[in-house]
Amino acid sequence: MINTKHKIEFDAEKCVGCQQCYKSCFVDVIRWDKEAKKPVFKYVEDCEHCFYCQSVCKKDAIKVVPDYSSEHLMQSFEAYK
């Protein structure tokens, strides 16, 4: 998908800086802030709402909120309705 509008809610208070979420993203949405020892959700427009980062976070610090309407399968079926 391109130009998605999914949101990622991050609770920095809960985060213990384990880097699991950073490593888990398969499309480079998440970067690592070395000073703050926290993830940065830098390229959210490329997020695929796969939920992997949320599922590996043992501290429940991440919530992926998909906006499905921002994903387009590009079938021309609207035209045939």
Next chain:
Amino acid sequence: MKTINKLQSDVLIIGGGIGGLACAASLKEHNPELDVLVVEKNFAGYSGKANRGGGVLQYFDLNRIDPAEFAVFHANAIGAFLGDQELMMKYVSMNTEMLDKLASWGVNLPKNDDGTYHVMPTGPMTAMICVDLDITLKVRKYAEKLGVRFIDKTALAELYKDGDHISGALVYSILDGELSLINAKRIVLATGSQNYRIGSMWSSGRGDGIAAAYRAGAAMRNAEFGNFAQLAKVKSHNEIVFGENFMYNAKNEFITKNFREFRETDINSNAIREWYTQMTAGNGPIHLDFGPQGGDDGALERLWNRPYGHKFRVLNDESGNAVDTDLEICPMFIGEQSPIMVGHDMQTTIPGLYAVGDCCYSGSGLAGAVPAPPGRNRGSGILNAVFDALVCGEAIGTQKIEASFGAISDAAVEKDVNALFAPLDKADGVSPVKVIEFVQKAMAPVELSVWMHKDRMDKAMGFVNEAKKLVPQMKAKDWHELLNCREAEAMVLSAEMHYKASEMRKESRGWFLREDYPEMDNKNWLKWIIVENKGGDMTLSTMDVPIAGWPAQPQN
């Protein structure tokens, strides 16, 4: 010129999904002395697809099934005589060995109390096992223990040859652009397939490894079988495996019966054509009705205990179910072009350059006339990658490797570095997203890419050419976007290969459907289409399928 780190390894593996990781482990088991380095665009063990999929592994009861029997069934029912039956027999015969290997590497394969694998039958010849989704993490850990080295967040840019033989690769960090030139005696590509960023879970398949191989001169085979599509719910876009057996139109007519008599375990392209035919006849929207038993969300989770993957699957299902108020469906184009041509030892047409897994599933000839994975052969994605990895691991691991490294031309590297970074140096230009949009317009609508016709393919090629024109104008603001530029360029190449090869194949066969050539033509088309880069031009030729000595032969 920019600073370039100089690195070396006996074997360089590009891509740290299950294919690359299994190959690394196998190489070290065969020859512990080999220096093996894995370079991965994201994080090996976390990246790729094996940990985001169903985790289904195909199982063959080898006490009951003869590999030749399955090869015959496959050629007739699935691969439509375009598959390499010899390779298929080897793949089937290694099934237990592959599962045992994974288990020995620490992968959690479910077992019964008596120690046998927990298997569920899926058809007269096949069965399945579900593996937990930490499969890749387990194999990375094992490979690390054997001394395999890893460089993460680093992408392949170009491959180099000394004469004909592979000699190295240029890679760059996607975090800060740090460049490394890696001299290697053997290189294994394990970079996955081309999915054009359409289906979300498939989105890491961007074909940049395929493109690098093509640029280096490696031949491609079966590029026209990169047009997989699956039925998905129109709101969440969650795919519905098996849904094609339950399709109804707006008049509540059961339309599955128009293309198949009995339920099958896997989708075929006729289901996609049927959707399109019904929609254009004004009979849409199309929905599924599973009857009183309902859909089967979560069936795998109930059958197999998978503690690692459980949360991931539940989050996906719950989130999708919250928006799916009905079972309206439409096709989701997935692609899965996997065309790097390899021989039975997984070597490409460039000596010393090998490929394993999703980047060469069609290119190996294993799948036949279907896009792969899954190649209408569920549970063969992961195991095909493991199969290739074991074959490649043995081929390289038992070779006497020369002591010296091949040369890499400084001038070629300088030219490539300049080309690689060109989008970063531009003040004005177009975003790679613009290029991808044109490619998606060409590939996503199934009446262009799956239910094909010359006129519609010409229209699609129009979009591909628009995309191609924009490639030199792409601009990147940072390293992440630079990666997107490289991937966009690879998508243009894949789309071009798809349509050129598809126009050439003037028949319908297996998954491959042409409205203007509806019949299978064994007289003229028991052939593979080979796509090659000759001095910058895309050339197409054919190669006869050497079917004469194989167990299955077409009737006419």
